[in-house]
Amino acid sequence: MENNSVHRTSVEYRRKKSAKEMRNQFLTFILMIFFTVISFVSVAYNDLFPSNFVAPFILLLAGIQVIFQLYYFMHASHKGHEMPMFFMYSGVFAAFLTILAFLTIVWW
Amino acid sequence: MSSIAEKRSVGAVLWEYLTTVDHKKIAHLYLFGGGFFFLLGGIEALLIRIQLLKPQFGFMSEETFNEMFTMHGTTMIFLAAMPLLFALMNAVVPLQIGARDVAFPFLNSLGFWLFFFGGVFLNLAWIFGDAPDAGWTSYASLSLFSEGHGIDYYTLGLQISGFGTLISGINFLVTIINMRAPGMTFMRMPMLTWTTFIASSLILFAFPPLTASIFFLMFDRLFTTNFFDVTAGGNTIIWEHFFWIFGHPEVYILILPSFGIFSEIISTFSRKRLFGYSSMVFATILIGFLGFMVWAHHMFTTGLGNVANAIFAVATMAIAVPTGIKIFNWLLTMWGGSIKITVPMLYALGFIPSFVIGGVTGVMQGIAPLDYQLHDTYFIVAHFHYVIVGGVVFALLAGAHFYWPKMFGTMLSERLGYITFVLFFIGFHLTFFIQHFLGLWGMPRRVATFLSGQGLDMGNFISSIGAFMMGIAIVIMLVNIVITTVKNQKVGNDPWEDGRTMEWALESPPVYYNFKQTPFVRGIDTYWIEKMEGNKGLTPAEPLDDIHMPNNTIMPVIISLGLFIAAFGMMYNPMNQVGDGKPWAIPVLIIGLCITFGTMLIRSIKDDHGYHIPKEELMNDKHKGGIAS
Ligand code: HEM
Ligand SMILES: [Cu+2]
Numbered sequence: 001m002e003n004n005s006v007h008r009t010s011v012e013y014r015r016k017k018s019a020k021e022m023r024n025q026f027l028t029f030i031l032m033i034f035f036t037v038i039s040f041v042s043v044a045y046n047d048l049f050p051s052n053f054v055a056p057f058i059l060l061l062a063g064i065q066v067i068f069q070l071y072y073f074m075h076a077s078h079k080g081h082e083m084p085m086f087f088m089y090s091g092v093f094a095a096f097l098t099i100l101a102f103l104t105i106v107w108w
Numbered sequence: 109m110s111s112i113a114e115k116r117s118v119g120a121v122l123w124e125y126l127t128t129v130d131h132k133k134i135a136h137l138y139l140f141g142g143g144f145f146f147l148l149g150g151i152e153a154l155l156i157r158i159q160l161l162k163p164q165f166g167f168m169s170e171e172t173f174n175e176m177f178t179m180h181g182t183t184m185i186f187l188a189a190m191p192l193l194f195a196l197m198n199a200v201v202p203l204q205i206g207a208r209d210v211a212f213p214f215l216n217s218l219g220f221w222l223f224f225f226g227g228v229f230l231n232l233a234w235i236f237g238d239a240p241d242a243g244w245t246s247y248a249s250l251s252l253f254s255e256g257h258g259i260d261y262y263t264l265g266l267q268i269s270g271f272g273t274l275i276s277g278i279n280f281l282v283t284i285i286n287m288r289a290p291g292m293t294f295m296r297m298p299m300l301t302w303t304t305f306i307a308s309s310l311i312l313f314a315f316p317p318l319t320a321s322i323f324f325l326m327f328d329r330l331f332t333t334n335f336f337d338v339t340a341g342g343n344t345i346i347w348e349h350f351f352w353i354f355g356h357p358e359v360y361i362l363i364l365p366s367f368g369i370f371s372e373i374i375s376t377f378s379r380k381r382l383f384g385y386s387s388m389v390f391a392t393i394l395i396g397f398l399g400f401m402v403w404a405h406h407m408f409t410t411g412l413g414n415v416a417n418a419i420f421a422v423a424t425m426a427i428a429v430p431t432g433i434k435i436f437n438w439l440l441t442m443w444g445g446s447i448k449i450t451v452p453m454l455y456a457l458g459f460i461p462s463f464v465i466g467g468v469t470g471v472m473q474g475i476a477p478l479d480y481q482l483h484d485t486y487f488i489v490a491h492f493h494y495v496i497v498g499g500v501v502f503a504l505l506a507g508a509h510f511y512w513p514k515m516f517g518t519m520l521s522e523r524l525g526y527i528t529f530v531l532f533f534i535g536f537h538l539t540f541f542i543q544h545f546l547g548l549w550g551m552p553r554r555v556a557t558f559l560s561g562q563g564l565d566m567g568n569f570i571s572s573i574g575a576f577m578m579g580i581a582i583v584i585m586l587v588n589i590v591i592t593t594v595k596n597q598k599v600g601n602d603p604w605e606d607g608r609t610m611e612w613a614l615e616s617p618p619v620y621y622n623f624k625q626t627p628f629v630r631g632i633d634t635y636w637i638e639k640m641e642g643n644k645g646l647t648p649a650e651p652l653d654d655i656h657m658p659n660n661t662i663m664p665v666i667i668s669l670g671l672f673i674a675a676f677g678m679m680y681n682p683m684n685q686v687g688d689g690k691p692w693a694i695p696v697l698i699i700g701l702c703i704t705f706g707t708m709l710i711r712s713i714k715d716d717h718g719y720h721i722p723k724e725e726l727m728n729d730k731h732k733g734g735i736a737s
C-alpha cells in the first residue's frame with residue numbers, strides 16, 4: 001500500500017513537471033518563430049533600420065535562440081547533462097578567444 | 109580458445125586485424141602503423157643530418173632537402189607520435205578504468221583506418237614525384253606557391269588522418285566519462301587515464317580549427333578560392349593563426365599523455381603512491397586550459413604589435429607554473445621511495461632533466477623580444493626536440509617497455525633495453541644540445557647547407573654523429589623486439605611485480621572480454637589496495653553474467669578506403685592550381701565518396717546488435733579475467 005502511494009505521487013509529480021515543460025517548450029517555440037520573423041523584417045525594411053544596427057541585432061537574436069534550443073529543447077539543465085554542457089561551454093570559450101583575437105589583432 | 113588461435117593461418121590473422129574492433133588489437137595496429145611511420149620519419153631525419161654533416165655537402169638537392177624536413181616533421185607529429193600514444197592509450201586506458209572496451213568500438217577501428225589511409229596517402233607523395241616542401245607548418249604564403257602536387261598530398265592526407273584523430277579523441281572522452289567501473293570516481297582515475305582524458309578534450313577543440321584551415325588551403329589550391337591569397341582580397345596571416353590555434357594545443361596533446369605514462373612508471377618503480385595526486389590532476393587541467401591562450405607565441409615576429417605580444421608572452425610563461433608542479437611531484441614521488449631501476453624507470457630518470465632543459469628554453473622563447481633573436485634559428489629546433497624527443501619519445505620508448513608484457517604477453521630484454529637507453533640518451537643530447545649554440549651562432553632553421561669557416565662545421569658534425577647513435581639505438585630496440593617475439597616466453601599478470609593499477613590484475617595479454625566480472629574500485633591504485641589486503645584478484649562489483657560483445661566488421665576499412673580514393677579525384681580535378689586536371693578525376697571523386705557514404709548508410713540502417721558470451725561458457729573459461737577464483 002505504502003509503496004503504491006509513493007509510486008502514485010511520483011507519477012503525478014512527473015506528469016505535472018512534464019506538463020510544465022511542455023508549456024515552456026511551446027512558449028519558446030512561439031518566441032523563436034517570432035524572433036525569426038522580426039530578424040527577417042529588420043532586414044527587409046533596411047531603409048528603416050541602419051545596417052550597423054541590424055547585424056548585431058540579428059546576432060543577438062541568434063544567440064538567444066541557441067540558448068533556447070539548448071535549455072528548452074535539448075534539456076541542458078537536466079541532471080546528467082553536466083558533462084556535455086561543460087564541454088559545450090569550453091568549446092564556446094575556445095571559439096570566443098579565437099574570435100576575440102581575430103577582431104583585435106588580425107583585422108585591426 | 110588459445111589452442112585454436114595458435115593454429116590460425118596468416119590470412120585469418122590478417123582478416124582478424126582488418127576487421128577487429130577490440131581495443132587491444134587496435135592498440136597493436138596503432139603500434140605497428142605508428143612504428144612504421146616512426147621509422148620512416150627517422151630515416152628522413154638521418155638523411156637530413158647526412159646532408160648537414162659537413163659544409164656545402166651535395167648529398168641531396170635543396171629541393172629534396174625541403175621535402176625531407178617537411179615530411180620528417182609532418183610524419184613525426186601526425187603519423188608517429190600521436191598514433192604511438194594512441195597505441196598505449198588504447199592498450200591501457202580501458203583496462204585502467206575497468207571497462208570491457210571503449211565506448212564505440214566501431215569508431216575506434218574507423219579512427220585507426222582513417223589515420224592509416226591518410227598517412228599512406230601523404231607518403232605516396234614520395235612515389236609520385238612531388239612531396240610537400242613548405243614545412244610542417246605549411247604557411248599559406250609559401251604553400252600556395254609550391255609547385256607540383258606536394259602540398260595537395262599534405263592537405264588531403266592530413267585531412268583524412270585528422271578525421272581519424274578527432275574520432276579517436278571523442279571516443280576516449282566518452283569512454284572515460286561513461287565506462288568507468290563502479291567506484292572509479294574521477295579523483296581515483298590513474299594519471300594515464302586523466303592525461304588521456306585531457307588530451308582528448310584538447311583534440312576535440314584543437315582539431316576543428318586545423319580541419320577548417322586545411323579545407324581553406326585545399327580549396328585555394330584545388331578549386332581556385334582565395335582565402336589566403338592577398339592579391340585577391342584574402343588574408344595569408346589567418347592560416348598562421350588557425351594553424352597555431354591548433355598547433356600549440358597539439359604539443360600538449362602529445363606531452364600530456366607522456367606525462368601520464370611517466371607518472372605511472374615513476375610511482376610503480378618508486379613503489380609509492382604518486383605524490384600530490386590532486387595537484388597533478390589540477391596541473392594537467394590547467395595546462396590544457398592555458399594551452400589555448402598562447403598560440404601567438406609562435407608568431408611574435410609576424411608583427412602583431414607590442415600589446416598582443418606582451419599578452420601572449422605572459423600567458424606562455426604562466427604555463428611553466430603547472431609544469432613545474434608536475435616536475436616537483438615526480439621528484440617527491442621518488443623521494444623516500446624504494447626505487448627499483450628498470451628500463452622504463454631509466455627513461456623516466458632521463459626524462460626529467462631533459463624535459464626541464466626544453467621547458468627552460470621554451471620560457472626563453474616566450475620572452476617576445478628575445479624571440480626576435482631566436483625565431484627561425486636552430487635554437488628553436490633544439491627547444492622543440494628537447495620537449496618532443498626528451499619528453500614524448502622518451503615516454504613512448506619507456507611506455508613500450510613498460511606495457512609490452514600487457515600488450516603481447518612477453519617481456520622485452522632488459523639488457524638490450526639498457527643498451528638502447530644509453531645510446532639513445534647520449535645520442536639525443538649530442539644531437540640537440542649543440543643545436544642551441546648553433547642557433548645562437550647564427551645558423552638559421554630549415555637551410556639545406558651552410559658555409560665553412562663560419563664556426564658551424566664542428567657543431568653540425570657533432571649533431572649528425574648523435575643522430576646516428578639514436579638510429580643505432582632504435583635498431584637495437586627492433587632486434588630486441590624480434591628476439592623477444594621469437595623466444596615467446598609468456599609472463600604472468602604482474603610481470604613488474606609492483607603494478608598498482610587495474611591492468612596488472614589481468615592476464616598478459618588480457619582475454620578478449622578483459623574483465624569476467626566488472627571490478628569494484630575502492631581507491632586510487634586499485635590493484636595495489638587488493639594486493640596489500642592479500643587478495644589475488646580484484647573485487648567483483650557484479651555477479652557473473654552474460655557479456656555483451658560487439659561483432660567484428662570490415663566497414664571501417666571500406667569507409668576509409670573510399671576517402672583515400674576520393675582524394676585522388678580531388679587532387680586531379682580540372683580546376684586544380686597545377687593545371688594537370690584529368691578527365692577521370694571527377695568520376696573517381698564521386699565513386700570514392702559514394703563508397704564512403706554508402707558504407708556509412710549501410711551501417712546506419714543495418715542493425716548490428718553484437719553477440720553475448722553466455723554465462724556457462726564464462727564459468728568454464730580457464731581465463732580468470734581479473735577475478736581471483
Ligand atoms: C611540452 C611540449 C612542447 C612541445 C612538443 C613544443 C613544440 C614546439 C615546436 C614544434 C615549436 C616550433 C614551432 C615552429 O615551427 O616554429 C615550438 C616553438 C615554441 N615553443 Fe614549444 N613546445 C613545447 C613546450 C613549450 C613550452 C613549455 C613553452 C614555453 C613555456 C614553449 C614555447 C615555445 C615558443 C615560444 C615557441 C616559438 C618559437 C619561435 O617560433 O620563435 N613550448 N615548440
Ligand atoms: Cu606553442
